[in-house]
Amino acid sequence: MFTSFLLLIFKCYKRSWLNFDSSKTTKISAMKTTYITLSLSAILLLGIYSCKKGEVASTDLEAYATTDSASAIVSDSISSVAEMKVKDKQFIKTADVNMEVKDVYNATIAIEKSVQELGGFVTNSNLQSNVVSENTYNTSNEKAMLVKKYQTENRMQVRIPTEKLGELLTAINTNKLFLNSRSINAEDVTANIKYSELEGKRNQKTSENISKLKTNKDKVTLDDENMSEGNLQKLSSMNMTDDLKYSTIDIYIKEPQLRIAEIAVTNTTSIDNKYKYNFIYDAKDGFVYGFYLIQRIIVGLINVWPLLLIAAAILYFLRKRKISKPEYPKNPE
Template structure:
C-alpha cells in the first residue's frame, strides 16, 4: 500500500514537471515573437554596461573599434548623441591619410588632381554611467563591421571604503598634530599631513567622477579607400609658356653685361696698389734685362 502511494506521488510530480516545462517553452516562444525589439537591444549591449549590484560601486569603461560607411557623418552623429545623453567629448581626432596623389592634364589650362585617401577618427567621450548601454546601442547602429568592443566594470567598493578610512586617519593625525607644541617639526608634520589630505581628496574626487561618468574610447574608419577629384590648373603648360622669353632675356643679358664691365672696373680700381707694385716690378725687370743686353754688346 505504501509502495503504491509513493509510485503515484512520483508519477504526479513527473507529470507536473513535464507540464511546467511545456508551459515555459510556450511562454518563451510568445515573448520572443512579441518582443523581438527588446531581445535585439539586449543582445547588442553587454550586461556589463548596465550591471547594477546592491552595495557595489563600479567604474565602467568601454573600447569600441568598428568600420562605418562615412566617418565624418558617424562622428557628427556620435557627438550629437553623446550631448543628448548628457555627456561630453574629451577628444576627437578626425584625419585623412593620403595614400597617393596624381595630377592628370585635361587641356592646355586645366588638370584634374586625383587623391586616394583613408579617413579615420579616434574619439574619447564620457557619458553618465546609467546611459552607457544606451550610447553603445546607438553607436552600434552606425557600424558596417565591428572589429571589437570591450566593456570593463571595475569594482571599486573596497577602494572607496579604504579612502574613507584614510580620510579618518588623516583627520585624526591632524588633531594629534594640533596638540603638539608649536615648533619647526610641528609645522613640517602639519604641512605633510595637509598635502596627504589634499591628495586623498583629489583621488576621492576622481573616483567619484569616474563612477558617475563612464569613459568610452571609439575608433572608427571606413572599409574602403576614398577618391577625391579636384579641378586644378595645368601648371606644366603654364611653366612651359613662361619658361623662356628671348627679347626679355637678351635685354637683361645686355644690362647685366654692362654691370659686369662696371664691376670689373671698380675691382681694378680697388686693387690699384697691387697693379702699381706689379708695374714697378715689371719696369725694374725690363730695365735690368736691357742693361744686361747693352753690357753684352759692349763686351763683344
C-alpha cells in the same frame, strides 16, 4: 471537472435504479447497462482531458520559449558588463569600440547626438582623411583635374553617465557595417574607496596632532606637508568620483572603401612653359648681371689691397736679387 462529471453519471444511475422494477433479473440487467455506460463516459472524458492538458502544456512551452528568446535578444543587444550592478560594489566602467561604417562624417554626427541626448559629452574628436594617392590630369591648356584617393577615419573619446553606458553602446552599434572589436572593462574600486576614506581620516588626525605642537619652523613644515598630502588625496577622490559617475568610451571608426575626390584646378604646366623662356629679358638680365659681377670683383680687390701690396713687394725683391747675383764662368776640363 472530471470528478463532477462522474458524480453526475452516478446520480443518473441511482435514479434509474430506483425506477426499475423490483425484479432481481431486471435490476441486474440495468446495473450492467449502467456500468457499461458509465465506463464508456469515463474513458471518453479522460481522453478529452488528456488532450486539453497536452494543449496547455504546449502553449506554456511556446510562451517560455518566446520569453527566453526575447531575453536572449536583450542580452545580445546590451552587454551584461555595461549594465552590471552588484550590491556593495563600485565599478569604474570603460569601453573601446573599433568598427567600420558607411560614412564616417554622418556616423560621427549620429554618435555625438546620441551622447548629448543621454547626458554625456565629447572630450575628443579627430576626424581626418588619409590620402592614398594624388594625381593631376591636364584637360586643356588652362584647366586640369586633381584626383585624390583617400580614406576617412575618426578617433573619438566620449564620457557618458555610467547607467547609460549600455544604451550608448547600442546606439553606436546601429551605425556599423562591420564590428572589428568591442571591449568593456569594469574595474572594482570598492577597496580603493574605503582606502581613500581611511587616508582622509588619517590626514585629519595628523592635522589635529600637528596643531597641538609648539609653533616653530618644524611645525610649519609638517603642517605644509600634511596639507599638500591632504589636497592630493582630495583630488584623487574627486577623480574617482567622476570616473564612477561617468564612463569613458574610446571609439575608432573608418570607411572600408577608398573615396575619390575630383577637384578642378589650373593647368600650371602650360603656364610654366608660357613664361619659362624670354630671350630679351634673359639677355638684358645677363648684361646687368655681368656689370654687377665686374663691380663685385673690383670691390673685392680693393678689400684685399694690403695683400696685393705685400705680394708685389716680395715679387720685386726676388727679381732684384736674381739680377744682382753674379754669374761665374765654367772651368774648362
